[in-house]
Amino acid sequence: xxxxxxxxxxxxxxxxxxxxxxxxxxxxxxxxxxxxxxxxxxxxxxxxxxxxxxxxxxxxxxxxxxxxxxxxxxxxxxxxxxxxxxxxxxxxxxxxxxxxxxxxxxxxxxxxxxxxxxxxxxxxxxxxxxxxxxxxxxxxxxxxxxxxxxxxxxxxxxxxxxxxxxxxxxxxxxxxxxxxxxxxxxxxxxxxxxxxxxxxxxxxxxxxxxxxxxxxxxxxxxxxxxxxxxxxxxxxxxxxxxxxxxxxxxxxxxxxxxxxxxxxxxxxxxxxxxxxxxxxxxxxxxxxxxxxxxxxxxxxxxxxxxxxxxxxxxxxxxxxxxxxxxxxxxxxxxxxxxxxxxxxxxxxxxxxxxxxxxxxxxxxxxxxxxxxx
Amino acid sequence: xxxxxxxxxxxxxxxxxxxxxxxxxxxxxxxxxxxxxxxxxxxxxxxxxxxxxxxxxxxxxxxxxxxxxxxxxxxxxxxxxxxxxxxxxxxxxxxxxxxxxxxxxxxxxxxxxxxxxxxxxxxxxxxxxxxxxxxxxxxxxxxxxxxxxxxxxxxxxxxxxxxxxxxxxxxxxxxxxxxxxxxxxxxxxxxxxxxxxxxxxxxxxxxxxxxxxxxxxxxxxxxxxxxxxxxxxxxxxxxxxxxxxxxxxxxxxxxxxxxxxxxxxxxxxxxxxxxxxxxxxxxxxxxxxxxxxxxxxx
Numbered sequence: 001x002x003x004x005x006x007x008x009x010x011x012x013x014x015x016x017x018x019x020x021x022x023x024x025x026x027x028x029x030x031x032x033x034x035x036x037x038x039x040x041x042x043x044x045x046x047x048x049x050x051x052x053x054x055x056x057x058x059x060x061x062x063x064x065x066x067x068x069x070x071x072x073x074x075x076x077x078x079x080x081x082x083x084x085x086x087x088x089x090x091x092x093x094x095x096x097x098x099x100x101x102x103x104x105x106x107x108x109x110x111x112x113x114x115x116x117x118x119x120x121x122x123x124x125x126x127x128x129x130x131x132x133x134x135x136x137x138x139x140x141x142x143x144x145x146x147x148x149x150x151x152x153x154x155x156x157x158x159x160x161x162x163x164x165x166x167x168x169x170x171x172x173x174x175x176x177x178x179x180x181x182x183x184x185x186x187x188x189x190x191x192x193x194x195x196x197x198x199x200x201x202x203x204x205x206x207x208x209x210x211x212x213x214x215x216x217x218x219x220x221x222x223x224x225x226x227x228x229x230x231x232x233x234x235x236x237x238x239x240x241x242x243x244x245x246x247x248x249x250x251x252x253x254x255x256x257x258x259x260x261x262x263x264x265x266x267x268x269x270x271x272x273x274x275x276x277x278x279x280x281x282x283x284x285x286x287x288x289x290x291x292x293x294x295x296x297x298x299x300x301x302x303x304x305x306x307x308x309x310x311x312x313x314x315x316x317x318x319x320x321x322x323x324x325x326x327x328x329x330x331x332x333x334x335x336x337x338x339x340x341x342x343x344x345x346x347x348x349x350x351x352x353x354x355x356x357x358x359x360x361x362x363x364x365x366x367x368x369x370x371x372x373x
Numbered sequence: 374x375x376x377x378x379x380x381x382x383x384x385x386x387x388x389x390x391x392x393x394x395x396x397x398x399x400x401x402x403x404x405x406x407x408x409x410x411x412x413x414x415x416x417x418x419x420x421x422x423x424x425x426x427x428x429x430x431x432x433x434x435x436x437x438x439x440x441x442x443x444x445x446x447x448x449x450x451x452x453x454x455x456x457x458x459x460x461x462x463x464x465x466x467x468x469x470x471x472x473x474x475x476x477x478x479x480x481x482x483x484x485x486x487x488x489x490x491x492x493x494x495x496x497x498x499x500x501x502x503x504x505x506x507x508x509x510x511x512x513x514x515x516x517x518x519x520x521x522x523x524x525x526x527x528x529x530x531x532x533x534x535x536x537x538x539x540x541x542x543x544x545x546x547x548x549x550x551x552x553x554x555x556x557x558x559x560x561x562x563x564x565x566x567x568x569x570x571x572x573x574x575x576x577x578x579x580x581x582x583x584x585x586x587x588x589x590x591x592x593x594x595x596x597x598x599x600x601x602x603x604x605x606x607x608x609x610x611x612x613x614x615x616x617x618x619x620x621x622x623x624x625x626x627x628x629x630x631x632x633x634x635x636x637x638x639x640x641x642x643x644x645x646x647x648x649x650x651x652x653x654x655x656x657x658x659x660x661x662x663x664x665x666x667x668x669x670x671x
Binding site for chain 1: 577578
């Protein structure tokens with residue numbers, strides 16, 4: 001492990017590996033990428049996250065060379081890569097469908113790129129064997145892609161893309177074809193491999209859990225624009241918009257009117273209810289705001305908690321039992337429903353609350369985020 | 374239960390027996406007979422009413438004379454060889470013409486593909502014979518092709534195309550090209566576009582990706598198309614007799630003449646049996662290829 005945290009994006013002297021400079025991509029009238037600028041640094045594991053049609057795949061295809069930007073420049077290692085065709089770029093891609101060549105063996109699939117690069121034969125052999133070892137499929141070198149399982153195919157695709165030791169590896173929804181359990185295991189392996197090889201990874205995904213697990217930084221995209229680029233914990237704890245807060249994980253959003261009260265803001269959200277006290281994300285916040293709070297940060301109790309500013313009473317509408325967690329849907333006066341999540345440290349039979357119970361919800365002044373709406 | 378299973382399995386075998394084996398045995402028997410001025414024009418004919426001795430004398434009259442005759446007269450083996458050559462070259466030209474058409478069709482916009490497919494099979498809506506006759510109109514000395522070439526000034530006087538082997542090639546390629554295009558198109562349309570992108574991503578140029586990915590993956594279609602052209606082209610007789618010249622040797626034409634012009638059924642039978650033996654090789658290979666495709670698709 002590095003002694004200092006890996007945060008090149010905070011170092012102004014660090015040179016980015018990839019730079020998007022005001023890149024726009026249009027398909028006819030449709031704007032896939034809208035004036036987008038971003039820096040991605042060497043050895044990063046960078047995730048592009050967004051719903052389908054947000055432009056994340058287009059960004060990746062522009063990096064691979066299958067699309068060219070309508071305007072703006074993309075730089076790799078300080079050089080504009082627009083005129084370089086895909087087969088001359090030191091960028092390799094792992095396709096969502098894996099795109100393994102069905103007529104070639106696993107070994108020949110991995111060797112395919114190396115054979116194109118005029119590498120001596122014995123070196124190719126050594127490299128392919130090294131790759132087979134890296135992704136732990138040494139036994140399957142002589143099989144055809146149709147003769148191995150989905151998880152093994154995913155490994156072959158990864159090995160093939162890594163074989164040429166690219167400066168940048170693009171992964172298009174790399175784990176989407178795997179079942180949940182295998183996907184979670186493979187996420188960690190992917191991180192291991194990224195660390196071992198030191199390759200810069202850019203992964204496209206619509207699975208926020210996957211992005212949060214693997215990435216050093218996550219870019220949340222919507223309609224061809226970057227909504228927020230930050231580390232997973234910052235994206236989760238400090239989303240900069242209701243879109244990001246809503247896209248990542250579960251969230252309660254309460255609309256209200258804010259007035260500044262010293263270091264805090266008071267948000268009036270329903271008539272006859274005490275204002276919510278929150279911490280402003282910028283000084284002098286006032287006017288219409290959205291208060292976003294994660295369900296697990298809302299405490300639920302039968303007795304009214306003392307010493308807290310934010311306490312509201314409500315009635316349990318629904319209980320979602322998830323095994324390790326329970327989510328309570330609590331109706332507040334004024335027609336708003338808030339989700340509160342607690343860990344099920346006790347057996348289900350001894351659950352303290354049930355439907356239609358009157359309960360108290362509470363949270364601290366810093367638990368939620370006040371966002372401009 | 375067992376009887377039902379046997380009955381079910383026996384249906385295709387009975388079909389083959391009645392429609393393939395029995396006619397073949399009749400032809401084979403005729404090829405072992407001698408020519409005669411009678412109806413039917415060969416001898417012996419089997420008369421079971423004569424009893425056992427009759428049957429024995431019937432078999433004693435059968436011999437391989439006609440096959441020996443085919444070996445002595447060089448017209449026949451030259452015709453077989455010439456047919457093989459014409460079928461082989463025509464298949465190759467069909468591949469050269471058909472592959473780009475199939476490739477273009479498979480890469481055309483989705484909404485065009487049904488139309489293009491229709492255009493390829495459209496000629497089948499007209500009788501094969503009429504289409505070959507219309508080629509005479511196009512290829513003859515005063516035909517449209519010669520008039521067009523003279524009009525654009527490429528040639529000074531009309532070329533002799535009709536009644537030569539070139540006309541036979543044109544006829545076969547024109548007639549059988551759809552059989553080459555369709556199986557190749559069927560494999561190309563299934564080709565996953567991301568494979569070509571992956572090949573490019575791994576350092577192939579577009580041309581290299583074509584040879585390393587597209588061609589190997591359409592191999593099954595190419596082989597199927599080649600057999601579908603080669604097998605009927607080998608026995609073709611309408612095209613060489615209508616478009617070919619007197620020096621065009623094709624076994625189908627020889628067979629037709631033996632049978633209808635010379636009324637020598639036994640020799641015609643021998644020619645047909647040998648032709649079938651020659652065709653069995655590509656037919657078996659074709660079947661194997663089809664089986665491989667089926668297994669690959671499982």
